[in-house]
Amino acid sequence: MNLKDPKQFTADFMAYIQARNPGEKEFHQAVLEVVETLSEFLIKNPRYIHSKILERMAEPERVIQFRVPWIDDNGNIHLNRGYRVEMNSAIGPYKGGLRFHPTVNLGIFKFLAFEQVLKNSLTSLPMGGGKGGSDFDPKGKSDNEVMRFCQSFMTELSRHIGPNTDIPAGDIGVGGREIGFLFGQYKRLRNEFTGVLTGKGVGWGGSLIRPEATGYGAVYFAEEMLKTRGDSIKGKTVAISGSGNVAQFAVEKVLEMGGKPVSLSDSNGTIFDPDGFDLEKLEYIKLLKNAYRGRIREYADKYDVPYYENKKPWGIKCDVAMPCATQNEISGEAAVTLLKNGCTVVAEGANMPSTYDAEHAFLDAKILYAPGKAANAGGVAVSGLEMTQNSMRLSWTREEVDEKLKDIMKNIHSMCLKHGKEPGGFVNYVKGANIAGFVKVANAMMAQGLV
Numbered sequence: 001m002n003l004k005d006p007k008q009f010t011a012d013f014m015a016y017i018q019a020r021n022p023g024e025k026e027f028h029q030a031v032l033e034v035v036e037t038l039s040e041f042l043i044k045n046p047r048y049i050h051s052k053i054l055e056r057m058a059e060p061e062r063v064i065q066f067r068v069p070w071i072d073d074n075g076n077i078h079l080n081r082g083y084r085v086e087m088n089s090a091i092g093p094y095k096g097g098l099r100f101h102p103t104v105n106l107g108i109f110k111f112l113a114f115e116q117v118l119k120n121s122l123t124s125l126p127m128g129g130g131k132g133g134s135d136f137d138p139k140g141k142s143d144n145e146v147m148r149f150c151q152s153f154m155t156e157l158s159r160h161i162g163p164n165t166d167i168p169a170g171d172i173g174v175g176g177r178e179i180g181f182l183f184g185q186y187k188r189l190r191n192e193f194t195g196v197l198t199g200k201g202v203g204w205g206g207s208l209i210r211p212e213a214t215g216y217g218a219v220y221f222a223e224e225m226l227k228t229r230g231d232s233i234k235g236k237t238v239a240i241s242g243s244g245n246v247a248q249f250a251v252e253k254v255l256e257m258g259g260k261p262v263s264l265s266d267s268n269g270t271i272f273d274p275d276g277f278d279l280e281k282l283e284y285i286k287l288l289k290n291a292y293r294g295r296i297r298e299y300a301d302k303y304d305v306p307y308y309e310n311k312k313p314w315g316i317k318c319d320v321a322m323p324c325a326t327q328n329e330i331s332g333e334a335a336v337t338l339l340k341n342g343c344t345v346v347a348e349g350a351n352m353p354s355t356y357d358a359e360h361a362f363l364d365a366k367i368l369y370a371p372g373k374a375a376n377a378g379g380v381a382v383s384g385l386e387m388t389q390n391s392m393r394l395s396w397t398r399e400e401v402d403e404k405l406k407d408i409m410k411n412i413h414s415m416c417l418k419h420g421k422e423p424g425g426f427v428n429y430v431k432g433a434n435i436a437g438f439v440k441v442a443n444a445m446m447a448q449g450l451v
Contacts, residue, residue, distance in 0.1 A: 003046065006039035013039075017058060024107030026327060029356055030114050031058055033371075037431040038438055053442045057117065060110065062086040066156040068134055070149040073142055082153050084132035086166055087113035090444040093164055094130030095120055095380060095387075097171030100178065102137045108327070109133065112171075115351055116380070118437030119373040122412045125384035130166055132157070138173050139293070150181035158186050163194040163390070169383050170199040172326065175245065175290075176211070195390030198383035202395075207386035209401040210379075214349060215249030216402070217378015217409050218322060218370075219257065222347035224413040225368040228427065234258035236345075237276075239318035241265045242325035243289050243296050246349045246376070250322050251277055251285075263313035265325060266296040270308045272316055273299075317341040324349030332357025339365050348372035359430065366426050374412050374433040381408045412436075 003009065013035050014028070021027055035054065042049050064084040071077055083106060086094045096116040099109075109131050117129030134153060138146050161168060170179050179199045186196055193205075200206035209216070219233065226232050236259045240247050243264045251261040260276040264285065273281070281303065288294045300307035314321065314334035321343050323329050327350065330338070335358035338346070345368045348354065352372055354362070362369035382405055389395055396404075412433075420432020445451075 003043055003049065006043060009039045009043060010035050013054065016055070021107070021110070024110060026111040026352070027107045027114065029328075030111040030352060032356065033352075033359065033430065034114075034118070034434050034438070037428070037434045041435050047446070048442050051446055053445055056445065057088060057438075057441065058114065060085050060087045060113065061089060062160075063106070064132075064157075064160050065106070068136065068149065068153045068156070070145070070152045072145050080134050080136040080149070082132070082134045082156060083109050084157060084160055084166070084168075085109045085113040085130060086160075087129045087131070088117040088441060089128035090441050090448060091121060092126035092128045094166035095127035095169070095383065096129055096131040097133075097169045098174045098178075098182075099131070099133035099171040100136045100138050100173030101133070102135050104133055104135050111327070112351055115373050117441060118434060119377045120380055120384075121437040121440045122374060122415060122433060123377050123381040123384060123408055124411060125381065125408075127380065127384050130168070131171075132168060133171065133174070136173075138178065143177065146178060147181045150178055151185040154182045154185040155189065158189045161186075161196055163196050163387075167195065167383075167387060168197055169380070172244070175199075176201060195387050198386045200386070205386075205390055207382055207389055207401055208396070208398040209405060210382045210386055211245050212249040212252070213382035213405055214246045214376050214379030215251075215324065216253045217381065217405055218246070218324070218347050218349040218375045219250055219253040220378065220406055220409040221370055221375040221413060222320060222322070222345055222368075223257065224410060225345060225347070225370060225429070228417075229368070232257070233320065236260065236319040237262055237317070238320040238322060239263045239313045239316045239343075240322045240324055240349075241270070241313050241329060241353075242323075242350065243285065244324075246379075247322075247324040248282065248286055248289070250324055250349055251282055252279075255279065255282070259320070262318065263316050264296055264299070265313055268295055268309065269297060270311050270313045270316075271296050271300045271305060272308065272313070273303065273305045314338050315341075318343055320345040320347065322347050322349050323353035325353065326350055327352045328355050330354045330358045332361055334358065335361040339367070344368060346370065347375040349376050351376065363428060363430065368427075368429075370416075370429045371433055373437065374416055374429060377412055378405055378409055381405060
């Protein structure tokens with residue numbers, strides 16, 4: 001490994017990662033983004049290189065894969081795969097979501113778990129990083145079918161998790177319904193009521209603001225970035241992708257702060273409301289997606305606004321872009337379009353929603369660009385606060401949790417400024433987030449010996 005040239009160091013390290021993890025392109029992309037921004041720092045701090053900290057951080061402590069058999073309403077047997085990647089526990093028990101989606105595979109969970117380690121570190125809460133889920137698709141399934149799948153999934157997963165070991169949460173395809181079924185089965189199997197999952201219902205151990213936290217936090221982070229340029233979200237046109245929890249509550253917080261959210265999307269297409277959403281329209285979206293599990297084009301039909309089939313929102317003119325759907329949803333070409341249309345802020349509500357080319361387009365243009373590990377850390381931050389409330393056997397008010405969330409997002413922003421400020425005053429938030437997240441985990445790993 002070249003210890004003088006950062007570019008060659010990055011190339012050498014990536015050759016090692018690709019040889020060790022063949023075919024896992026999302027994982028390669030996530031590691032590359034981190035190594036590129038860390039290489040110069042590591043060369044200046046060779047103790048981390050000599051201790052092979054980065055190699056150890058890129059190798060999961062444990063990977064669990066298992067079969068999940070279940071029976072549908074017609075008595076047919078189905079088989080899915082379950083996964084849990086327990087990536088790093090240097091600063092606390094493994095913490096990270098469960099994703100139920102037909103496109104997932106081990107490489108995607110490794111990328112998500114690797115990102116989660118740094119994200120959780122940035123929150124300053126004592127949480128390690130993990131991720132998991134299944135290639136099960138809850139879309140179109142009855143409540144009873146989802147329940148049977150969740151019970152089968154948890155029957156195996158329960159062997160590997162616990163409130164002081166690994167605390168999963170929700171993610172794509174895993175909302176309040178799924179968390180309830182998973183928690184019920186864990187309680188049934190282990191005969192204990194513990195804070196083993198976060199995102200629980202408020203009446204049975206959940207935290208207020210948890211459903212809102214990722215979306216709210218991303219908007220708080222965007223506001224902090226804008227403050228560095230003497231600006232705010234007020235009056236800004238905001239393009240948002242996705243239509244799940246993150247996107248819905250990003251819309252809600254943008255409205256509260258005086259911005260104008262104009263788009264949402266799902267896997268079939270994008271709606272564009274030129275007048276912007278309001279609270280009444282948002283309530284319809286929540287009902288449509290959360291209760292009826294409908295498609296976003298139904299909003300376009302109801303309010304007579306444009307619907308772009310099989311398109312993402314990045315051709316819409318906006319000041320702020322908030323990708324809140326899934327990984328790699330902003331291509332390099334889409335990033336160029338956003339920049340040409342005057343977008344000056346990108347705050348990622350999803351995990352790694354910008355491709356490598358898109359990320360570098362934003363950085364080269366020197367706009368305010370916040371990677372997901374910083375901007376969307378609000379969700380896991382409030383999960384950490386839920387864990388604290390469970391341990392203390394009490395519940396904080398909505399205002400208390402929201403205030404703590406704001407403080408955490410401001411603190412993450414401050415750490416990004418500290419490590420990401422470059423000559424000329426530009427803040428590279430990617431570099432800042434990666435270095436800040438890495439240092440805390442790396443120092444803990446070195447203190448704990450070769451484990």
